[in-house]
Amino acid sequence: MPEAPERTPSTESVDCLLGVDTGGTFTDFVLFDGVGLRVFKCLSTPPAPEKAIMQGVDRLTTATVPIEQLQITHGSTVATNAVLEGKGAVTAYIANTGLADVLTIGRQARQELYNLQPTPQPPPVPEALCLEVPQRLAADGSEIRALDEQALQALVGQLRTLEPGACAINLLFSFLDDTAEKRIAERLEDEFPDMFVSRSSEVLPEYKEYERGMATWLNASVGPLIGRYLERLRERLPAKNISIMHSAAGTIGIRQASRRGVNLLLSGPAGGLLAARYLGRLTGNEHLLTFDMGGTSTDVALIEEELKLTSEGRIANWPVAVPMVDMHTIGAGGGSLAQVDAGGLLQVGPASAGASPGPVCYGQGGTQPTVTDANLVLGRLPSVAALGGAMRLDLEAARRAFEPLAAAMGVEVEAAAEGVISVANEHMAQALRVISVEKGVDPRQHALMSFGGAGGLHVCALAEAMGMKKAIVPIYAGVLSAFGMLVARRSRQMSQSVLQALLDTRPEEVELALQDLQARGEAELAQEGVAAETVTAEASLDLRYSGQSTALNVAWQDFQAAEQAFHQAHEDRYGHCLDLPVELVNVRLAVNGPEPDLRLPQLDASDAAPEPAGHSPVVGLNEEVPLYRRDALLAGQQITGPAIVLEEVSTTFIDAGWQAEVDRCGNLQLNRLG
Numbered sequence: 001m002p003e004a005p006e007r008t009p010s011t012e013s014v015d016c017l018l019g020v021d022t023g024g025t026f027t028d029f030v031l032f033d034g035v036g037l038r039v040f041k042c043l044s045t046p047p048a049p050e051k052a053i054m055q056g057v058d059r060l061t062t063a064t065v066p067i068e069q070l071q072i073t074h075g076s077t078v079a080t081n082a083v084l085e086g087k088g089a090v091t092a093y094i095a096n097t098g099l100a101d102v103l104t105i106g107r108q109a110r111q112e113l114y115n116l117q118p119t120p121q122p123p124p125v126p127e128a129l130c131l132e133v134p135q136r137l138a139a140d141g142s143e144i145r146a147l148d149e150q151a152l153q154a155l156v157g158q159l160r161t162l163e164p165g166a167c168a169i170n171l172l173f174s175f176l177d178d179t180a181e182k183r184i185a186e187r188l189e190d191e192f193p194d195m196f197v198s199r200s201s202e203v204l205p206e207y208k209e210y211e212r213g214m215a216t217w218l219n220a221s222v223g224p225l226i227g228r229y230l231e232r233l234r235e236r237l238p239a240k241n242i243s244i245m246h247s248a249a250g251t252i253g254i255r256q257a258s259r260r261g262v263n264l265l266l267s268g269p270a271g272g273l274l275a276a277r278y279l280g281r282l283t284g285n286e287h288l289l290t291f292d293m294g295g296t297s298t299d300v301a302l303i304e305e306e307l308k309l310t311s312e313g314r315i316a317n318w319p320v321a322v323p324m325v326d327m328h329t330i331g332a333g334g335g336s337l338a339q340v341d342a343g344g345l346l347q348v349g350p351a352s353a354g355a356s357p358g359p360v361c362y363g364q365g366g367t368q369p370t371v372t373d374a375n376l377v378l379g380r381l382p383s384v385a386a387l388g389g390a391m392r393l394d395l396e397a398a399r400r401a402f403e404p405l406a407a408a409m410g411v412e413v414e415a416a417a418e419g420v421i422s423v424a425n426e427h428m429a430q431a432l433r434v435i436s437v438e439k440g441v442d443p444r445q446h447a448l449m450s451f452g453g454a455g456g457l458h459v460c461a462l463a464e465a466m467g468m469k470k471a472i473v474p475i476y477a478g479v480l481s482a483f484g485m486l487v488a489r490r491s492r493q494m495s496q497s498v499l500q501a502l503l504d505t506r507p508e509e510v511e512l513a514l515q516d517l518q519a520r521g522e523a524e525l526a527q528e529g530v531a532a533e534t535v536t537a538e539a540s541l542d543l544r545y546s547g548q549s550t551a552l553n554v555a556w557q558d559f560q561a562a563e564q565a566f567h568q569a570h571e572d573r574y575g576h577c578l579d580l581p582v583e584l585v586n587v588r589l590a591v592n593g594p595e596p597d598l599r600l601p602q603l604d605a606s607d608a609a610p611e612p613a614g615h616s617p618v619v620g621l622n623e624e625v626p627l628y629r630r631d632a633l634l635a636g637q638q639i640t641g642p643a644i645v646l647e648e649v650s651t652t653f654i655d656a657g658w659q660a661e662v663d664r665c666g667n668l669q670l671n672r673l674g
Contacts, residue, residue, distance in 0.1 A: 015240070016065050017596065019485030020053055021075040021268045025295025025335055025354060026453060027052040028479035028649070031060045032486055036601050039479050041453070041649045043358070049078060050233050057237065070239040073251055073485035075268035078229045079222040079261045083315050088221030089165035089196065093125040093213070094155065094184065096172050100130035103213050111317070121317065124217055125168075131158055133171075133184070141176030147183060155184070156191050166196040168220040170213035175205040175497045196223040203262060204322055206586055207497040211321035215262050218318060222261035230258045243490065243528070247324035249274050249307050250491025250592065253528040263322055265315050268481050269299045270325045273307050275484030276449050279474045282600070283667055285447040288472075289432055291462065292481065293455040295335040295372075296352040300431045301327040302441060309493070311542075312550075323493040323588075328435050332427040334372040334454035335359055338420045340408040348423040360401040361393045369405055371424045373398035374417035375457050379618035380653040382627060385646055414619045425458055429465040436466075440572055447472055451480035456652030460641070460670065464655075468672075471658075475600070475666035478649030490530050490593035492521040495586050502543065502559060502582045510556065513587045514539050521591030530593040542586035545570070545578050551585040600665045606634040618642060621656075635664045640673075 017032040022044055029040040040059050045051040053074070061067045082088045095102060104123040112118050133155055135147040159167065167188055174181045178201030185199045198220035200212045234242060234254055244257040247266035257264060272292045280288050280303060288303040302308060310326040312319070331350020335358060338348050348371065357365035359372040375381040376398045383395040399413055406416035436443040448471040450459035456473045463471045476483045494517035498505070514537075522532050542551035543566040552573065554565040567577040610633055612626035621642055628639060630647040638661045639645070641654035645668065652668060654660050660668045 015071050016069050017486045017598070018057070018060065018070045018072045018239075019075075019271065019482040020056065020072060021271055021479070021481040021485065022049045022052065022077050023268060023294050023296070023481075025333075025352075025358060027056060028482040029056040029060060030476060030479050030482040030486060031065070032598060033065050037476070037483075039476055039482075039649055041479060043356070043364075046081065046354075046356075048232075049076070049229065050236055053233065054236055068238055068240060070237075071241045071243075072237065072239045073243050073245060073271075073488055074233070075245040075271045075481055075485060076226075076229070076264055077268055079226055079264040079267070080315065082222045082225050083218060083265065083318070087225075088218075089224040090129070091125060091166040091168055091217060091221045092129045092131055092159060092162060092164040093217055094131050094133060094167060094169045094171075095213070096136055097132045097134045099172060099209070100132045101127075102170075102210055103217060104130070106210055124214070124318065129162060129164060131155060133180075135171060135180050137171070137173040137177055137180075139173060141173060143177075147180045152184065152187050156187065159188070159192065159195075164195065165224050166198065166220040167192075168198050168200075168213070168217040170200040170209065170216050172209060174199070174201040175207060175212070178202075178205070196220055196227065198223060198259075203260075204495075205497065206321070206495055207499055208321070211319055214319055215321050218265075218315075218320065219260070219262035222264075223259065226261040226264065227258040230254050245271050245485055245488055246491075247313075247322065248309055248491065248493045248590075249325050249488065250493075251485075251488045252490070252492075256524065256527070262320065263324075265320060266313070266324045266327070269327060269329075271484030271488065272299070272451055272481035273301055273303065273325050273327070273484065274488055275474070275476075275480045276301075276451070277303055277307055278484070278487045279472070279665070279667060280447075280449065282665055283472060283663060283669065285449075285470075285472060287446045288449045289436055289443055289446050289466070289468070290449045290451070291428060291432065291455060293428070293450065293452040293458060294333050295358070295453065296331070296333045296354060297329050297350075298332045298428050298431065298452070299327045299329050300428070300435050301325065302435045302439070302446075304441075309553075323495075326435075328431050330427055330431045332371070332424050332431075333452075334370065334375075336371050336424060338369045338371070338374070338405060338423075340405065346409065346419050346423055348420055349427065359398070361395065361398040363392075363394050363397065367401060369398070369401040369417075369420065371420060372454065373401055374420040374424075375454075375653075377402055377413060377417040377619070378421065379616060379625075380457050380644070381651050382616040382644060382646070384614065384616065384627070385651055418619070421458075421461075425461050425465065428458065429462055432462065432466055440575075443468055449474060451477040451650075453478045453650050456645070456650050458653075460653065460655035460658050463670070463672065470672070471670040473645075473652045473660075473668040473670065476649070477652075478647065486598055487596055489595045490525055490528055492524055492591045494518075494521045494589045494591060497586050498584050500584055501546070502563060502584050505559070505584050507559065510541070510584075510587055514556075514589055517587070517589040518591060521589065525591065525593055528593075534594045536592050538590040538592070540588045540590075541584060542588065544583050544585055545580040546583055547580070548583075553588065556587075602664045603633075603635040603662065603666050605636045605664070607636055610634070610637045610639060613646070616644065618644075630666070630668075633662045633666070635662055635666075637662050
């Protein structure tokens, strides 16, 4: 496999770092051996993800890089897939008397506002599994009714009859006093040692019982699956250290991760954003729109110096209030299926060919045309490309798959393929508008960074659709989420609800809450070998106007600065600020270990024009376009479109009117001409 250019080895002992990202179609690997980086990509094995991981580990480990010396950071989709496919464990939900149906009622928000006969949606937890205990706290945390032994015995008897695989405990105001939840959890763990028990005061110690309950239920539901998977992975990988990427773009130890499944729902995509921020800083582009186009979906996000986190994320139909990277996901990827609907309109996605059978051109048994097949038919993905260095693409099979679609549309095969690309591009452009224009951000002031295996084929078209003049196709773009695992640091996102008027809050109250959060965060990181003196912390507050239900997060310095920042954030988000009292909702603390000292190899420089490795036809262009091998390019070299840049893990199509320049790290920096 081609490797990045070598640099002079360091005299210090450097651990071998391996980043692994398991996606819906491919599993990606990036290995840093202390000198350079190597990459590998193979088809995922969804029923047993560890099989693909072992395939990559076997490929990349050598006598000089033994598996025992690897430090592995893994982005997992096991929790995500379990939620999306509804394959979590049978879970009992325990609430206070009268509140067992909180998750069923939810926020009473209708998914289809104007549909007078919406399709009934099943509740997250069936009624028979919603249990109640006679215990109650007041809003100030004082005890109204204590949990007695008789109630505990009755609960144990109900669970013996139901035999669930997991249990979620969500008691009212447990974020103020978690004594009752702990007592229930301890009893259940004694009585049912094989049952996964999750309590809300541990998962999300914040107000809003519905969101807290949903997070706790999701955590319990995926907990047994995550635990079994990570145990199998730990047994098969005698690595020096294994950590898991969590949704807030940090890592957590493999043993701790087995208890935090709800925090792993954006595990892989978070790695891509970390890498984008890292490379953005290297290239002097800290204001980015990113799109990660894989085989199944496309994730888009906004980076303005730092990653944005949200506690208002969603997975499938469920709110996920734990901190996670703020991104928008759509069902448009290289494997998105194309078809004509009953009304004669061309539809692309959200259904996908997935890892098996995958696009038709992969030769794995696929029959329905996809976006990847369309790019192959149009020549933007040349038939000479070999994905992963070995997978040959079958152009004739792709053309045959497009013939029924073209006939249904009444056009030629090439026109049908162009239509598929246009529809897919519009889906992705609309997603980019959601995270920029709809939030008051002008995309023209940002650079567009594309990654994922299919991203480089669409980057120029999307930049033009957004009115942007600069784009970046980073080094290792096809495996960037795996690369991001190498620059992740161990971290925790800690929080505590306060719920009082900002004017009535004393600074020492906030400081005491922050000290408690930091002590808890440092204790968790210490279990993973992070020394307290290397830990840094970033404090923030969730604030809102009196009477509002939604809060905005601002940095904590002092009350005056926080209040001013909140007014400005409200005006930026909603176009106005109000003359109303401000309330403090949550105190938050990001507790971070040190950043890994990873330095990319530097390319040799050249002012000579790069030599094409060949030429290939592209539909719509009169002449064949030059093909360039990315691993042969040198810093400072320029490529004027139309042109195609090939590498093992992705392909970049440089459209007419665009010019790419290679920087010292090997990133392609694209500028629109004219």
